[in-house]
Amino acid sequence: MIKISSKNIDVFYGKKQALFNINLDIEENQVTALIGPSGCGKSTFLRCLNRMNDVIDICRVKGQIMINDFDINDKSCDVVRLREKIGMVFQKPNPFPKTIYENISYGPTIHGMAQSKNEMDEIVETSLKKAALWEEVQDRLHEPGTGLSGGQQQRLCIARAISVKPEVILMDEPCSALDPIATAQIEELIDELKKDHTIIIVTHSMAQAARVSQNTGFFHLGELIEHGSTDKIFKNPENKKTQDYITGRFG
Amino acid sequence: MNKNKEQLLNKRYKAEKRFRLYGKSAIFMALLFLTIFIFKIFSTGYSAFKKTWLIVPVTFDAELMMLEQNPSKEDMKDADYYDIALKSMADLDPNANEDQENELKRMVSYFFEREIKRELLKDPSLIGKTKDVYLTASDDLDQVFKGNYPRDLPEDQRRVTDYQLKIFDQLVEQGKVESKFNLSFFTYPDSREAELAGIASSFMGSIFSILVCLMIAFPVAVLAAIYLEEFAPKNRFTDFIEVNINNLAAVPSIVFGLLGLGILLAVFQLPRSTPLVGGITLSLMTLPTIIIACRASLKAVPPSIREAALAMGASKMQTTMHHTVPLSMPGTLSGTIIGLAQALGETAPLILIGMVAFVNTIPGSPLDPAASLPVQIYIWAESAERGFVEKVSACIMVLLGFLIIMNLFAQIIRHKFEKKWS
Numbered sequence: 001m002i003k004i005s006s007k008n009i010d011v012f013y014g015k016k017q018a019l020f021n022i023n024l025d026i027e028e029n030q031v032t033a034l035i036g037p038s039g040c041g042k043s044t045f046l047r048c049l050n051r052m053n054d055v056i057d058i059c060r061v062k063g064q065i066m067i068n069d070f071d072i073n074d075k076s077c078d079v080v081r082l083r084e085k086i087g088m089v090f091q092k093p094n095p096f097p098k099t100i101y102e103n104i105s106y107g108p109t110i111h112g113m114a115q116s117k118n119e120m121d122e123i124v125e126t127s128l129k130k131a132a133l134w135e136e137v138q139d140r141l142h143e144p145g146t147g148l149s150g151g152q153q154q155r156l157c158i159a160r161a162i163s164v165k166p167e168v169i170l171m172d173e174p175c176s177a178l179d180p181i182a183t184a185q186i187e188e189l190i191d192e193l194k195k196d197h198t199i200i201i202v203t204h205s206m207a208q209a210a211r212v213s214q215n216t217g218f219f220h221l222g223e224l225i226e227h228g229s230t231d232k233i234f235k236n237p238e239n240k241k242t243q244d245y246i247t248g249r250f251g
Numbered sequence: 252m253n254k255n256k257e258q259l260l261n262k263r264y265k266a267e268k269r270f271r272l273y274g275k276s277a278i279f280m281a282l283l284f285l286t287i288f289i290f291k292i293f294s295t296g297y298s299a300f301k302k303t304w305l306i307v308p309v310t311f312d313a314e315l316m317m318l319e320q321n322p323s324k325e326d327m328k329d330a331d332y333y334d335i336a337l338k339s340m341a342d343l344d345p346n347a348n349e350d351q352e353n354e355l356k357r358m359v360s361y362f363f364e365r366e367i368k369r370e371l372l373k374d375p376s377l378i379g380k381t382k383d384v385y386l387t388a389s390d391d392l393d394q395v396f397k398g399n400y401p402r403d404l405p406e407d408q409r410r411v412t413d414y415q416l417k418i419f420d421q422l423v424e425q426g427k428v429e430s431k432f433n434l435s436f437f438t439y440p441d442s443r444e445a446e447l448a449g450i451a452s453s454f455m456g457s458i459f460s461i462l463v464c465l466m467i468a469f470p471v472a473v474l475a476a477i478y479l480e481e482f483a484p485k486n487r488f489t490d491f492i493e494v495n496i497n498n499l500a501a502v503p504s505i506v507f508g509l510l511g512l513g514i515l516l517a518v519f520q521l522p523r524s525t526p527l528v529g530g531i532t533l534s535l536m537t538l539p540t541i542i543i544a545c546r547a548s549l550k551a552v553p554p555s556i557r558e559a560a561l562a563m564g565a566s567k568m569q570t571t572m573h574h575t576v577p578l579s580m581p582g583t584l585s586g587t588i589i590g591l592a593q594a595l596g597e598t599a600p601l602i603l604i605g606m607v608a609f610v611n612t613i614p615g616s617p618l619d620p621a622a623s624l625p626v627q628i629y630i631w632a633e634s635a636e637r638g639f640v641e642k643v644s645a646c647i648m649v650l651l652g653f654l655i656i657m658n659l660f661a662q663i664i665r666h667k668f669e670k671k672w673s
Contacts, residue, residue, distance in 0.1 A: 083562055094559045
């Protein structure tokens with residue numbers, strides 16, 4: 001099943017074009033990895049999917065991105081509703097400087113998802129359990145989220161993202177600031193989360209892409225060079241550049 | 252080659268040592284000036300917190316007070332105290348002639364009969380009896396007692412006469428002169444008589460002005476800063492506004508005073524000399540300071556927090572109100588307090604809008620005429636009487652104390668509420 005289908009995406013930062021004619025389909029309930037050297041536009045593409053590029057004044061996005069047969073670049077699309085459906089986890093853990101509980105409950109509160117305190121408690125608990133953080137923080141839900149370790153903070157951010165039950169989760173190099181143990185935990189988590197969510201992950205680590213994803217897209221200089229199943233991209237790439245990159249010859 | 256390197260190393264060490272020395276001497280200079288300043292203020296001002304009293308036996312003669320038998324409280328309030336007051340002073344020297352009696356009268360403060368009246372109202376059974384009453388000494392004798400008065404000047408060059416000094420010295424010898432804490436400095440309004448002048452009216456005036464200033468400047472400045480920083484498009488026009496705000500912060504305060512005079516008083520006909528007008532004028536001055544502080548602390552909120560909120564589906568306004576603004580509040584508040592502290596010490600604009608008028612009542616609202624602490628300093632510094640010299644310094648001490656408390660408060664807010672983010 002195709003969850004997200006993007007057609008002819010061009011992105012400009014002022015006069016500089018950052019993405020050239022990207023066509024990429026994302027499979028539902030699978031993990032899609034976006035790889036490529038720094039500055040190749042993979043994060044830019046990711047941020048198109050929940051319209052986070054809107055925040056940047058000089059950024060313009062052209063093209064069509066269909067999610068559930070609905071063009072998110074259309075004028076009638078409400079970004080708040082869109083971002084409720086498409087969560088995001090950032091490169092650096094960025095919990096709110098509030099308590100762990102408030103971090104999770106923020107999304108459900110502004111979207112009016114809980115009618116009572118009990119319901120909210122339940123959302124917080126399930127979200128933290130799904131993010132494999134419940135065991136570690138259940139006794140200190142009302143302590144600041146910024147007091148957690150880096151890996152815990154990132155899992156808190158994941159828990160925060162899934163608290164509003166998004167259909168898609170975008171992850172922008174979620175492990176780049178973490179140590180190998182925390183990275184392994186997050187990867188395990190991603191594998192678990194794909195049952196309920198479609199996941200798109202930008203990563204610099206080829207090994208990570210190979211481990212967690214079912215599909216991979218390779219970006220280079222703002223173009224999507226090749227995409228397909230992860231197996232195929234890593235074992236039998238069609239394009240010379242892809243082969244050079246995954247074998248570590250450049251990038 | 253090696254020698255060359257050693258030379259370079261030595262040079263570097265020396266340069267570093269020199270630089271440290273410059274830094275230390277700069278700090279030393281700053282501290283020195285501050286110490287001299289504070290020492291000067293304290294050494295002239297501390298005596299204002301003491302007040303000299305003459306203890307004079309007063310006979311509450313009902314006949315002289317024109318009181319009937321068994322007077323009511325109302326009668327006592329309306330009674331004439333001047334004659335018994337005069338008599339009790341004259342009795343200090345039974346041999347005094349008429350001129351000398353007059354001089355005796357001038358040894359105590361101008362309104363000394365009020366102090367006698369207060370005594371009787373406190374204890375109505377005093378009628379017909381004699382009691383030692385504390386009377387405020389005249390400002391000149393106050394200075395004599397504090398040792399600030401040049402007694403060796405020829406008599407025609409000073410306001411205290413030889414006769415007054417003689418009587419005063421006798422009283423001192425008898426232990427009838429006492430120096431006590433000067434509470435009236437804090438509870439009395441301004442007065443032409445130095446011994447009765449207090450800072451209550453100017454203190455309240457300052458408080459009301461600052462409150463008005465805060466209530467106008469804070470909301471306007473914070474809204475302006477939030478809009479400019481978070482919502483306004485970045486273009487030439489907003490750049491132009493920013494430059495103008497920064498310029499506004501550098502405009503001499505007297506210009507704002509002229510603005511207050513020309514617009515608030517002349518056009519809007521607001522009541523002259525009131526903390527309301529003073530506060531509005533000061534708020535114009537404080538506005539740019541708060542805007543700049545608020546924008547700086549909004550800028551200091553990491554963009555990752557905004558992104559986190561936006562990605563959760565918070566609208567721009569929710570992001571700003573739930574996350575950015577609360578995180579910027581410590582900086583904004585301490586900027587506000589520093590702006591208010593500046594406004595508190597401002598004199599020129601207040602003089603222009605008439606807060607320099609002589610006010611001998613304590614204002615009860617921002618609509619009553621009032622002075623302010625710095626203007627009070629100015630008024631007293633202009634006065635010729637010797638008694639005001641120490642009052643000027645004392646008033647400066649109160650103002651400084653006020654400022655120190657405010658700045659301390661700003662520091663505390665900054666440290667206590669500053670949240671750490673990753």
